[in-house]
Every structure is written in C-alpha cells, then in structure tokens.
Amino acid sequence: MLTMENVTVRYPGTKTAALSDLSLTMNKGEFICVLGKSGAGKSTFIRCINGLQLPTEGTVALGDRQVTGAREEELRKVRREVGMIFQHFNLIPRLSVLQNVLTGTFGYRPSFKNLVGWFSEQEVSRAKQVICEVGLEEMMNRRVENLSGGQKQRVGIARALVQEPKVILGDEPVASLDPGTADYVFTLLLDMHKRLDLLTIINVHDVELAKRYATRIIALRDGELIFDGDPRDFTGREFQETYGSEPQQGLSTTT
Numbered sequence: 001m002l003t004m005e006n007v008t009v010r011y012p013g014t015k016t017a018a019l020s021d022l023s024l025t026m027n028k029g030e031f032i033c034v035l036g037k038s039g040a041g042k043s044t045f046i047r048c049i050n051g052l053q054l055p056t057e058g059t060v061a062l063g064d065r066q067v068t069g070a071r072e073e074e075l076r077k078v079r080r081e082v083g084m085i086f087q088h089f090n091l092i093p094r095l096s097v098l099q100n101v102l103t104g105t106f107g108y109r110p111s112f113k114n115l116v117g118w119f120s121e122q123e124v125s126r127a128k129q130v131i132c133e134v135g136l137e138e139m140m141n142r143r144v145e146n147l148s149g150g151q152k153q154r155v156g157i158a159r160a161l162v163q164e165p166k167v168i169l170g171d172e173p174v175a176s177l178d179p180g181t182a183d184y185v186f187t188l189l190l191d192m193h194k195r196l197d198l199l200t201i202i203n204v205h206d207v208e209l210a211k212r213y214a215t216r217i218i219a220l221r222d223g224e225l226i227f228d229g230d231p232r233d234f235t236g237r238e239f240q241e242t243y244g245s246e247p248q249q250g251l252s253t254t255t
C-alpha cells in the first residue's frame with residue numbers, strides 16, 4: 001500500500017545522509033513503531049511519507065499515487081489520505097475542540113471556504129462524531145488551551161480522523177505526555193487503528209510502548225534501516241544496535 005524505494009535524503013550543507021537507501025512496503029492493518037536515537041532519521045522518514053520532505057533519491061508511493069514528484073493537486077489528495085499527529089499537538093489554542101477538529105477538513109475543501117470559515121452541517125456532524133469517539137464529548141466547546149496534554153492529543157487524533165484517512169502518521173505523538181497518559185493515547189490510537197483498518201506509523205522513543213502495541217518495529221541508526229520485523233524479535237541486542245547502549249534495567253527487551 002505504501003512503498004518506499006531506494007529513498008535517500010540529504011539535507012543541504014550536510015555530509016551524511018539523514019536517510020540512506022531505504023526500501024520498504026507498509027500495508028493496511030500494520031501498526032508500525034519507528035525507533036532510533038535522536039538524529040537517526042525518524043522524523044525525516046515520517047515527513048517523506050506525506051511529501052513534507054522530498055527524497056534526494058528514490059520514490060515514495062501511496063497506493064497508485066506517487067508522493068515524490070507529485071504536483072500540488074496530487075499532493076493534496078495524498079495528504080487527504082494521511083492524517084498527521086504531532087508531539088506538540090499543533091492545535092489552535094484559542095479555538096474550541098470542535099473548531100480545531102473541523103480544521104482537519106481543510107485538506108479537502110476549496111480554499112475560499114477555508115478562508116470564510118464556513119463548514120457544512122455534514123462536516124460539523126462528522127467532527128462531533130469523532131470527538132465523541134475520542135471521549136471528549138463533554139468538552140466539545142471548550143478552548144483547547146484549557147485542556148490537559150492527553151486531552152489535547154485526543155483532539156489531535158480527532159482532527160486526523162475527521163479527514164477519513166487511510167494512513168495515520170505520528171511524529172513523537174506521546175513524547176510530551178506522562179507515561180500513564182502516553183499509554184492511554186496509544187490504546188486509543190490502537191483502537192482507532194483496528195476499527196478503521198488503517199496503516200499507522202508512529203515515531204516513538206519508548207521501546208516498551210513500541211513492543212507492547214506495534215505489530216512491526218522499524219529501527220533506524222544514522223539514517224540506515226537496521227531492524228524491520230516482529231516486536232518480539234527486538235531484544236537486547238537490537239536495542240544496543242539501535243541506541244548504542246544497553247537497555248536500562250527493567251526494560252523488557254526480551255519477549
């Protein structure tokens with residue numbers, strides 16, 4: 001469904017590649033966690049998928065749509081199929097939960113409608129439905145600046161889901177949350193993932209979370225793919241190869 005072929009990314013003015021010759025196929029139904037230490041290339045990997053970053057070499061395709069080399073119109077169609085969730089939520093603090101979720105429909109509306117801030121009844125009712133699905137029905141009209149981090153991320157998830165994506169991308173979506181809330185948000189993501197039969201790809205620093213929830217782990221080191229497989233096979237040795245150190249005590253890096 002999502003294919004990367006020989007993808008290399010070199011940022012201008014840098015000697016080493018941020019991603020080196022990556023070839024992967026990722027399919028509907030997979031819940032993929034991308035691991036790697038800081039600077040390994042995880043964000044670059046995610047950004048290549050929705051066309052925010054163009055590979056220096058290689059191609060990315062979503063189904064039969066080319067992401068690399070796509071014109072503006074085609075790229076808009078790709079982005080409509082890809083919902084994005086961010087570490088710092090990227091919400092508009094002074095707007096309500098409902099208004100923030102409605103901004104997720106921007107990807108597929110003509111721009112003049114975006115400007116005048118007009119939403120159809122159908123769009124509003126769809127937004128309300130996803131807000132209920134993430135358990136925020138009581139907070140529909142509350143400004144997001146007054147929500148907790150976990151609640152904000154639930155708004156972020158609702159905003160991604162309102163566009164009815166095929167793929168969910170998360171760039172460190174739980175890195176700003178405490179462990180309990182991070183776990184809750186992962187459970188919610190997994191629940192949506194299963195119910196909507198999505199392809200979900202998430203960058204995460206927490207190996208425990210990845211092993212608990214992922215169906216597949218991809219590990220990067222210095223832009224190279226060093227592990228791609230079953231989370232149960234990501235053990236102490238793979239941890240060391242990925243992070244260059246032993247797992248901390250208590251980390252269950254064995255099955």
Ligand SMILES: Nc1ncnc2c1ncn2[C@@H]1O[C@H](COP(=O)(O)OP(=O)(O)OP(=O)(O)O)[C@@H](O)[C@H]1O
Nearest residue numbers: 011012014018036037038039040041042043044045
């Ligand atoms: N815009 C840029 N210009 C130049 N170099 C960049 C740029 N963005 C990222 N890099 C470099 O590319 C490499 C990969 O960065 P990337 O952000 O993809 O890593 P990451 O694994 O997501 O890191 P982190 O976990 O810290 O977010 C790093 O060496 C980084 O310094």
